[in-house]
Amino acid sequence: MFLTYLRRELRRRRKAALLVASGLALGIALVIVVNSVSSGMQQAQGKVLESLYGLGTDMTVTKAAPPASEGGRAGPRFKFDAQDGDETQSSDIVMPQGFQTLASSTVDEVAGQSGVSDAVGGLSLSVLKVDGEFKPGEFKPKEGGASGGGGGGGGPQGEVRGGGAAFDVNSYTVYGTDTARQDLGPLTSSKITDGRTFRATETDARVAVADSAYAKEKKYEVGTEVTVKGTKFEIVGIATADSGDAAANLYVPLKQAQTLSDSEDKVTTVYVQADDSQRIDAVKSAIQKNIPGTTVTTSADLADTVSGSLSTASGLAANVGKWLSLAVLIAAFVVAGLLTMSAVGRRVQEFGTLKALGWKSGRVTRQVVGEAMVNGLVGGVLGIAVGVAGAYALTAVSPSLTAELGAMGGGPGGGGGGLRTGGGPGGQAADKAVEIALSAPVSTATIALAVGLAVTGGLIAGAFGGWRASRLRPADALRRVE
Structure with missing residues (x-):
């Protein structure tokens, strides 16, 4: 009804x-x-x-920035040998990005914190490559100038004209990767599209993986040799970022990156994976409390800075x-x-x-x-x-x-x-x-x-x-x- x-x-x-x-x-x-x-x-x-x-990364640990009262960070310095005549000069300046590093032992300290599933260290480097030449000036004597007695030195009177320097400065990034633990960190957000990735045994090998965009720009291929600060690396793989830009232009084994930048047993970043995604804030608090002098950044913190x-x-x-x-x-x-x-x-x-x-x-x-x-x-x-x-x-x-x-x-x-x-x-x-x-x-x-x-x-x-x-x-x- x-x-x-x-x-x-x-x-x-x-x-x-x-x-x-x-x-x-x-x-x-x-x-x-x-x-x-x-x-x-x-x-x-x-x-x-x-x-x-990087896939699987819940947070990163970096060294806390020094207070402003302690002064700024030292910038890059270029040193060239003085040469007579036209002389081509080339120099690679390799330095940790941010100029702040942590001891490699920090990775184990972070891994030992409650709620941490895994932790991996990495060393991010900036490379400034300077190429150019110095050209000395030419001495032009003064017309009608008398020799001897001038200036009390007995030398000819005149002036130096011309000369100078012309240099090209190029920059790129190199990331030191723990080849034995590649399941965490920035390289995991890229896929190998040519060649291969690092082998676990290549902890100190002179091999590299290049980002596809950078490789295309420089015309690098698998098997190409690239020189960083006088050290030759063989490109064994080309990686393409899943979205956005890659973390670095080149990836090399962590020990090689430490050697290039004179940063023995140093890392710039510790990538952390939590046991439970719901406890990320608690893990962050524990790391900041138990490991002083560090800054912990979660994906939520980074999300607040996205603009555009x-x-x-x-x-x-x-x-x-x-x-x-x-x-x-x-x-x-x-x-x-x-x-x-x-x-x-x-x-x-x-x-x-x-x-x-x-x-x-x-x-x-x-x-x-x-x-x-x-x-x-x-x-x-x-x-x-x-x-x-x-x-x-x-x-x-x-x-x-x-x-x-x-x-x-x-x-x-x-x-x-x-x-x-x-x-x-x-x-x-x-x-x-x-x-x-x-x-x-x-x-x-x-x-x-x-x-x-x-x-x-x-x-x-x-x-x-x-x-x-x-x-x-x-x-x-x-x-x-x-």
Whole structure:
């Protein structure tokens, strides 16, 4: 009886039912789109951090930057031998990025902290290559100048003209990798696309892996020899970053990197993996407490420094979008409730007659709530369809977003040197932003949220209408009989 009457009344008032369902569908569709875009922003931000941090890395440990009162860091110094005549000079300056290093024993200290699953050290280096030549000036005697007695030195009188120096300065990055433990750190965010990666036994071998973009620029191939500070390395593999820029231009065994930079038993960064991703903050606190003089940076800390259009869009999705969808959803619920009340008001004669025939107020209320629930479910189905279609359309037409990881003291390898995407773990500045394709994935949780909102909307509308219907009396129907 209940279902038969329900179906008949909905069919008879289908225009009003569709109006209520459409209002709910609009609010639900907007919620789906906003949640999907927000989820896409989080995925995009994760890709940015992944390209920098390395797969499986939960946090990094670096040396804390010295107080400003202790003076700044010493910059690079170039020394050339004085030569007579035209002389070509070349020098490689290899230095730890950020100018701050930790003892290699720090890796074991970090690994021994409660909640740490694994820890691996790495040494991030900047290489400045200076090539050029000095050209001495030419002595030009003064016309008519007398020899001897000039200046008390007995030498000819005149002046030196011309001469000078012309140098080209190129820079690139080298990352010292623990070849025996390559499952953690920046190299894990790249895939070997040619050749091979390091062998576990190549802890001190003169081999290198080159980033694909850098290899293309320098025309390096597998088997090519590259010289760093007079040491020749054979390129055994070409690696392509999964997203964004690679952590470094070249990767070499950790011991070789320490030798190149005169940083024996030193690292710039300790990459840490936690036992439980839910306890990252606790592990961070433990490391900072038990290992003084270090700075611990988590992916959440780095996420706060992401800027560019990705950050702008993420902020809009998180703030304006959510508040807008909430406002529209509340408005849809209120309108659905008011429309249901209005519909009940137009059915006074019908409900009064049913009560005169013996229907209890509870049965009338259940009838109204049942109709409102069906309207809510129909609105939910429509809202899910529109929302999913909108999310996929947004994915298809949305442009790429840019992201830059701004300067952040104490970032991986930075030691206060500042870290940006494309700069790798050592803190050098990037000369280009990371481009990320925006997507709007619709998850099962989002669909479940939409169903819950549809049911909630039906209950709210039914509550409005049921309250109105429960107050009707049989006498109300008799007053309206013409």
